Amino acid sequence: DAGVIQSPRHEVTEMGQEVTLRCKPISGHNSLFWYRQTMMRGLELLIYFNNNVPIDDSGMPEDRFSAKMPNASFSTLKIQPSEPRDSAVYFCASSPQGSGNQPQHFGDGTRLSIL
C-alpha cells in the first residue's frame, strides 16, 4: 500500500519566492497534519485537517503560510513570500478515523532551503 506521498522531496529557492508543498495522504485516512522540523524548535504542528476541514491552524507561524485541502486525497502548504528562516523539513502525516489518538503515518518530507 502506498504511504503518505509528499512532493517535492527537496526545494531550494531564493527568498521572496512562493513555495508550494504537496501531500497525498493514505487513502481512507480522514485526518491530515502538516509539521515543520528544525534543530532549534524540533517537530512543530503547523495545522491539521479533519475530513478536509482545517481544525486548528494555531501553529501556522505567520500570514505568509497557508494550507488547503480541496479534497480527501490532496493538500498543499504554501509559503508566500518565503524567507531564509523558513528553511526546514516539512512533513505531512495522516491518520485514520477513530476515537482518541490514532497512529500518524508520515511522508518522507520536503527539505526546504531558502537562500
Added chain:
Amino acid sequence: GQQVMQIPQYQHVQEGEDFTTYCNSSTTLSNIQWYKQRPGGHPVFLIQLVKSGEVKKQKRLTFQFGEAKKNSSLHITATQTTDVGTYFCAVGGSARQLTFGSGTQLTVLP
C-alpha cells in the same frame, strides 16, 4: 495543548549497552505514543500506551506507562547500530492532534 518533557536530549552508548529515554508530563495523559526517526528519515510509529502501568515489549524494546499516567519510558536492551536515530514520545490533545516531545537522539558506537 499537552506539554511533555523528554530526557535526555542526547545519548551515546557502546553497542551492546542498554538505553532508556523518558517522557514526563505535569498532567495526566490519556495515552502516549512513541516514534523513531532514523537520520535523514521521517518519524515512524512504534507503539501506543493507554492503560495505567501498561508495559509492552517489541523484541529488545520495552515501553512503560506510569501508574499515574504522567510519565513513560522506552528501554532498549543490548543496543545495536540499527537502533541509531531519534526517539520521540507524543501525547494527544483534546482532538486528534499530537504534541511531540523534543526527542532523544541515540548514537550507538560500534
